[in-house]
Amino acid sequence: MPAWAKSLLSAVLVSVLCISHAGPGQAQTSDLVSKNAFRVCADPANYPMSDREGTGYENALAELIASKLDLPVQYEWYPMSTGFIRNTLRDNKCDVVIGYAQGHEMVLNTNHYFTSVFAIVTKADGPLADVVTLSDDRLKEARIGIVAGSPPADHMARNGLLKAAKPYNLVVDRRYESPVIDLLDDVQSGETDLAILWGPLAGPLVKESYPDLTVTPLLQETLPPRLFFRITMGVRQGEKVWQRQLNSLIRRHQDEINQVLIDAGVPLVNDMGDALLEVQQ
Structure with missing residues (x-):
């Protein structure tokens, strides 16, 4: 069956299902959203983003949005691993995921x-501190820490940098294992020469605990896969009213949101991922 025919058939089936389930007594999806609390799905051990103690910047953002809604924050804790969305948002135990990459089909994105980007982390006074691109010849013999399966690994392979790379686990339960901390500790100790890490993890952790390290956003990588991502809030599919309400809050309070992120140390970039936002200059 041609691709266009499959798409048409899918659209028809969806329409039929919607009609067959509709009726005067059928609750709208947005009715599932709590009116008594700002119910947040979050990882209890994913600092600097979120933790049970409420010290992550996503915790701060949750408090900010909840204050605008005049509601208390209520958390549904679950490790950010397989089954996270299924066992939290889809199970109606919460109504929003504070940080979710744009375009993921498991949620409806606000x-x-x-927007942020992957970054290089190395010694601030080291010989690689001024490296800004993965094609730099000085990296050919460098020991590089990389989270296995993350987008920068493809760039490293293209530039012949994998032979001396040290991989770290991608999907873990952060309550028991912390590869991001291990990665930064290894740069600090000299076990590796540098690390390549998602900026919203690297920036806050280095700012707080690694004064001898420096974070350099990878703004000049133009080949795929892209190293920058736009971060949204995720809600249940179909909850367009709730999505629009959050969109309005984001638009009206963007400056306050930016300030929370900047204070945490998150490297903010423009929507194309090739320049730092002027607010950070």
Whole structure:
């Protein structure tokens, strides 16, 4: 069957299902959203983003949005691993995921509230501190820490940098294992020469605990896969009213959102991922 025919058939089936399930007594999807609390799905051990103690910047953003809604924050804790969305948002135990990459089909995305990029982390006074691109010849013999399966690994392979790379696990339960901390500790100790890490993890952790390290956003990588991502809030599919309400809050309070992220140390970039936002200059 041609691709266009499959798409048409899918659209028809969806329409039929919607009609067959509709009726005067059928609750709208947006009715599932709590009117008594700002119910947040979050990882209890994913600092600097979120943690049970409420010290992550996503915790701060949750408090900010909840204050605008005049509601208390209520958390549904679940490790950010397989089954996270199924066991939290889809199970109606919460109503929003504060940080979710734009375009993921498991959730309905709000408008993005920040864009960030992968970054190099190395010794601030080391010989590689001024490296800004993965094609730099000085990296050919460098020991590079990389989270296995993350987008920068493809760029490293293209530039012949994998032979001396040290991989770290991608999907873990952060309550028991912390590859991001291990990665930064290894740069600090000299076990590796540098690390390549998602900026919203690297920036806050280095700012707080690694004064001898420096974070350099990878703004000049133009080949795929892209290294920048737009981050949204995720809600249940079909909850367009709730999505629009959050979009309005994001638009009206973007400056406050930016300030929370900047204070945390998150490297904010423009929507194309090739320049730092002027607010950070």
